[in-house]
Amino acid sequence: MRILLIVLLIWxxxxxxxxxxxxxxxxxxxxxxxxxxSELLDEKGRDFFKRNRTDSALxxxxxISGRYTEDMSTAEKNQxxxxxxxxxxxxxxxxxxxxxxxxxxxxxxICDESVKYMAYNNIASIFFYYGDYxxxxxxxxxxxxxxxxxxxxQQLIVTFDNLxxxxxxxxxxxxxxxxxxxxxxxxxxxxxxxxxMMATCNGMLSVIHKNYPEAIRNFEKSIDFTDxxxxxxxxxxxxxxxxxxxxxxxxxxxxxIVYMKKGEKIxxxxxxxxxxxxxxxxxSDYYEKAGNEKxxxxxxxxxxxxxxxxxxxxxxxxxxxxxxxxxxxKIETKVLKLxxxxxxxxxxLAIISTALLLITFSLLWVYRQNRRLxxxxxxxxxxNLEIMASExxxxxxxxxYETQAKDHETLISKNSPENTGIIHDDPKNSSDLLSEEDxxxxxxxxxxxxxDPGVFCLQExxxxxxxxxxxxxSKYVSLVINExxxxxxxxxxxxxxxxxxxxxxxxxxQYGNLTIEAIAAELGxxxxxxxxxxxxxxxxxxxTQYLKMAKSSLNDFQK
Numbered sequence: 247m248r249i250l251l252i253v254l255l256i257w258x259x260x261x262x263x264x265x266x267x268x269x270x271x272x273x274x275x276x277x278x279x280x281x282x283x284s285e286l287l288d289e290k291g292r293d294f295f296k297r298n299r300t301d302s303a304l305x306x307x308x309x310i311s312g313r314y315t316e317d318m319s320t321a322e323k324n325q326x327x328x329x330x331x332x333x334x335x336x337x338x339x340x341x342x343x344x345x346x347x348x349x350x351x352x353x354x355x356i357c358d359e360s361v362k363y364m365a366y367n368n369i370a371s372i373f374f375y376y377g378d379y380x381x382x383x384x385x386x387x388x389x390x391x392x393x394x395x396x397x398x399x400q401q402l403i404v405t406f407d408n409l410x411x412x413x414x415x416x417x418x419x420x421x422x423x424x425x426x427x428x429x430x431x432x433x434x435x436x437x438x439x440x441x442x443m444m445a446t447c448n449g450m451l452s453v454i455h456k457n458y459p460e461a462i463r464n465f466e467k468s469i470d471f472t473d474x475x476x477x478x479x480x481x482x483x484x485x486x487x488x489x490x491x492x493x494x495x496x497x498x499x500x501x502x503i504v505y506m507k508k509g510e511k512i513x514x515x516x517x518x519x520x521x522x523x524x525x526x527x528x529x530s531d532y533y534e535k536a537g538n539e540k541x542x543x544x545x546x547x548x549x550x551x552x553x554x555x556x557x558x559x560x561x562x563x564x565x566x567x568x569x570x571x572x573x574x575x576k577i578e579t580k581v582l583k584l585x586x587x588x589x590x591x592x593x594x595l596a597i598i599s600t601a602l603l604l605i606t607f608s609l610l611w612v613y614r615q616n617r618r619l620x621x622x623x624x625x626x627x628x629x630n631l632e633i634m635a636s637e638x639x640x641x642x643x644x645x646x647y648e649t650q651a652k653d654h655e656t657l658i659s660k661n662s663p664e665n666t667g668i669i670h671d672d673p674k675n676s677s678d679l680l681s682e683e684d685x686x687x688x689x690x691x692x693x694x695x696x697x698d699p700g701v702f703c704l705q706e707x708x709x710x711x712x713x714x715x716x717x718x719x720s721k722y723v724s725l726v727i728n729e730x731x732x733x734x735x736x737x738x739x740x741x742x743x744x745x746x747x748x749x750x751x752x753x754x755x756q757y758g759n760l761t762i763e764a765i766a767a768e769l770g771x772x773x774x775x776x777x778x779x780x781x782x783x784x785x786x787x788x789x790t791q792y793l794k795m796a797k798s799s800l801n802d803f804q805k
Contacts, residue, residue: 275305284310284325291332300336307332311349320358327357331364338371347372363392367405379416386412390425399434403443410443410450411484414491419454421775426451442471442481449488458492465489479516483509490528499536506532523552550597626786627795634748641697680722688726691716702742705770709735743769744784747777751789752796762789 279287291306310329318326334349350372354365370385386409393402406429413422426447434440449464465488472481486509493502510525530545680688695715696702704711712735713723727738750757750765757765766777766789781789 275302276309279306280309282309284313284322284329288325288329300339304333304336307336311352314356323356324358324361327353327361327365330356331368334368343372343375359392360396363389363396363398363401363405366392367401367408370408374412379412379418382412383409394432400437400439402432403434403437403439407439407443407446410446414450414453414488419450423451423454426454438471442468445471446485446488449492453492453495456495458496461492462489465492479512483512483518483521486512487525490532494532494535497535499532503529503532503536519552523549526552550601551593623787623791623795627792627799630748630785630787630792631752634745634752637745645694645697680725685726685730688716688718688722689730691718692723692726696738696742699742699746702739703746703768703770705767705772707739707770740780741784743771744781747781747789748785748792751793752799754797762793765789 279290282290287306287310291303291310294300294303294306307329311326311333314323314326330349330353334346334353337343337346337349347369350365350368354362354369357365366385366389370382370389373379373385374382386405389405390402390409393399393405406425409422410419410426413419419426429447430444445464445468449461449468452458452461452464465485468488469482469485472478472485486505490502490505490509493499493505506525506529510522510529513521513525526545526549530542530549533539533542533545692712695712701707701712701715709720709723713720716723724735727733727735731738733741747765747769750760750769751762760768762777763774766774769777771777771780778788781787781792785792787795
């Protein structure tokens with residue numbers, strides 16, 4: 247269910263221009279504006295938005311984005327990136343998701359880091375729309391971090407709004423509890439949007455702790471601030487739906503229905519069709535739980551009828567990649583006309599037939615995607631096996647070298663009373679540096695210590711503990727890791743832990759009785775989610791995918 251999709255992650259739907267005049271309007275507006283400076287075009291584009299003339303706004307921002315060149319200043323590039331973002335948002339509203347993504351990606355590519363969060367937020371909406379919540383969450387996290395870094399508080403609040411509602415929608419609030427607490431502690435401008443989000447945030451925390459009455463009070467409080475926000479109806483719908491979901495968790499289905507219908511009424515008024523169809527599906531479920539089968543079936547039919555129309559619109563959106571918008575509108579008109587005639591003849595048969603076709607094509611599509619994903623995972627798994635073999639060979643060579651070095655060092659210490667080792671005391675000042683020979687020697691000691699999983703798998707293993715193990719200090723250890731390996735201590739530590747994770751997940755004979763959570767804990771990871779994220783970062787696969795490949799590889803070997 248994606249009933250909050252448009253409410254949470256997509257710019258508001260603006261009314262389109264009249265179809266019959268669209269092409270001539272494009273040409274007329276382009277000729278009159280093509281020589282305007284970008285600043286004036288931006289001003290006019292925003293004015294067109296306010297008057298719901300998205301076609302005219304698209305012309306303005308297409309002209310601006312089309313002026314991009316690599317030798318532009320950073321400010322000019324950011325202006326073009328902003329134009330690409332807005333073009334992408336308009337294409338999204340037109341259901342042309344491929345073009346929308348291309349524009350968002352171009353914006354991300356050309357803009358400075360200080361404004362990249364807007365593109366990240368928009369790209370998240372694409373992945374969310376297609377149900378890839380993991381990828382959507384990654385981009386929202388990027389947007390949040392950059393907004394925080396560059397202190398764009400308004401964007402931070404908007405991104406946090408999207409992030410929180412997404413995780414609430416997919417019943418995964420627990421995973422971002424720390425983020426909710428962090429947001430409450432930020433000293434942000436006390437705008438009405440901030441107050442709205444604080445009430446929502448408190449409501450979400452109450453949901454996590456299953457204090458649903460308190461959650462409802464906070465969600466109701468958030469409604470008080472919606473009138474002064476941009477697109478207040480979107481915020482109100484979100485609040486009503488949040489309240490309904492809390493009542494559902496309390497099994498108070500009558501109240502859940504009341505608040506869901508309040509949100510549905512607003513969505514109908516503003517023609518948010520995808521929200522309406524999602525609300526119908528939820529209402530059908532609530533009425534069924536409340537024991538009202540008749541009402542449940544009524545909303546189920548409403549859902550099926552409207553969902554059929556929306557799915558057709560989404561399918562047509564893909565065709566827009568190769569045809570102009572005016573041609574698409576002609577096709578849409580024909581399809582809608584044929585659909586209407588067919589429904590008049592035999593509505594129930596049309597619904598069933600369409601549903602079967604959609605299911606069939608969906609299954610075929612999923613099958614093909616799974617095959618591609620399986621082949622990709624196999625290649626990644628094979629690559630990880632090669633990396634493991636290479637690491638093991640390096641370890642053998644290093645152990646041999648370390649043994650020889652230790653024997654040589656012992657021999658020297660017996661024949662000479664002088665200390666020829668590395669200076670391990672803290673430097674008197676930051677200008678004291680190790681020689682290259684000392685750095686190489688210390689690096690060898692570090693690698694020798696890190697070859698023992700019993701050392702780096704400790705949960706509280708720190709750079710200070712590593713320094714103690716190699717008889718040095720944390721400053722020297724950090725310096726050597728940074729300079730010689732071009733990475734920080736955390737990355738260095740995670741590489742060893744994930745390398746060990748590869749071996750243990752592959753060794754099903756010894757570790758096959760352990761869960762992934764247990765293996766993660768033994769490796770020093772504090773949570774399954776952190777382990778999953780780190781494992782995929784270094785291997786390209788999730789632990790579950792890797793384990794599946796390992797078992798498949800073992801079965802093939804046994805055959």
